[in-house]
Amino acid sequence: MTHKIAILGASGYTGAELVRLIATHPSMEIAALGANSKAGQSMAEVFPHLRHLDLPDMVTIEQIDFSAIDLCFCALPHKTSQEVINALPHDLKIVDLSADFRLRDPAEYEKWYGNPHAAVELQKEAVYGLTEFYRDEIAGARLVAGTGCNAATGQYILRPLISAGVIDLDEIVLDLKCAVSGAGRALKENLLHAELSEGYHAYAVGGTHRHLGEFDQEFSAIAGRPVHIQFTPHLIPANRGILATGYVRGEAQVIYDTLAAAYQGEPFITVLPMGEAPSTRHIRGSNFCHIGVVADRIPGRVIVIAALDNLTKGSSGQALQNANLMLAEQETAGLMLAPVFP
Template identity: 80%
Template structure:
């Protein structure tokens, strides 16, 4: 069975990544591409690397006939998705890539995103889209909320450790580096080549980054008590990739064993042999996440390093993985592309 797919926000990086992945899917066909600012243009003109594909032209959302669409990916900016999704057909499955439906508590959403939620009824039914930990809920969902890319990376490193009571919950530090595509495609002065290249800088310092809301929500739910981590992201002069170095208080061997056991049967999560650490260059352009564990010179402390591609496993690949579950497809369909190296 071929599923008809629409992508809203197709002129952004995550939209283009969805097109690239779906092009290799055996049972999905893109029927509509929405992109208001570039409506009327061919996808090949906006993204020449996709010119070999037979794709519909970009149109406004209002021009799309959703009656024949089985599933819609929404790759729209934060605060835009909620108003659009609220008015989409209730019979259509939706995977949202924005932050609009990630947080379960409307008050928490308002705190971190600076405004009241405009689609509370949709927020209440949304399933959090960290596939490996919400797989069964995602299968039966109408609306799935994709995670933040930074939030996904940190959770893959930490969830099994919190669940297994293997680490001190008051001693968690996430030091994360991310590529510039995570900031989106819109023009920003600080993302100009001359401003960004040949350097790196921290941002969201002191507990101000919005993905902390996801860490708070998910880690506290696992532990059954409030968990607050220290988290500082850094922007790298690289197009893709996230690498998170996580410092924890716990026994390194037990931590490695727990991660290896948890992810043993997961197709996209690979735990490296003890003492080895991953690199962003080894997961680039793929839906894989690599995790390494090392001991520290201080006894009873460990370092967990996780790497994934922010546009793929951190966003569009995760979205397609969830869509496969929602549509009854093989979870790995369209996602087994090998990483691009060098």
């Protein structure tokens, strides 16, 4: 059976990445592509790299007949997303890639995003989309909120350690290096090739990055007490990739064993041999996440590092993985593409 899929916000990078992945999916068919600003254009015009595919033209969201759609990916900007999803049929299966339904508490949402939430009821309904940790809830969900790409990377190294109580909860530093496609297709001076290609820098320093809302929510829930980490993202001159370097306190072997056990059998997450550090070049273009654990020379301190592709495992790949669960398909369908190297 082939599922009819709609993608709203198909003219952005995560929309294009969804199309790239779904193109090889054995039981999904793209039935509608919504992009209000590009309505009437073909995908080949907006993304010439997808011109070999037989795809419907872009339409406005209003033009889509959602009764014929089995699942809708929503890759719209945050704030727009909550309004659009609120207006969609409330029995339509939706995977949202925006930030709008990641935070369960309306007050937290408003604190981090600066505006009151416009769909508080949906916020309650939404399931947080970090597949490996919400698998059952996602399989039964109607609305899944894709995680932040930085938030996913940090959680992959920290969640099992917090759950197992093997690290000091008050001494967590997360230094993250992300590639530029994570900033989307926005036209900003600091995203120009001439500015970025030979320069890199920290941003949202001091605990102001919105993905901290996700870390706070999730880590505190797991720990059963407030957990606040230090988190500094850096923008790196590369297209795809997130490398998260975590500084934690605990015993290296215990930490290693905890992570190894947590991801035992997971199709997309690999814990490298003890002492090895991952590289973004080895996961680019794929849904895989590599995790490394290294003991520091200072006893009781450990460095834990994760690498994933922000557009795939950090966003559109995660979304497809969740959609597979929601549609009772093989979880890995369309997602086993090998990384592209070099």
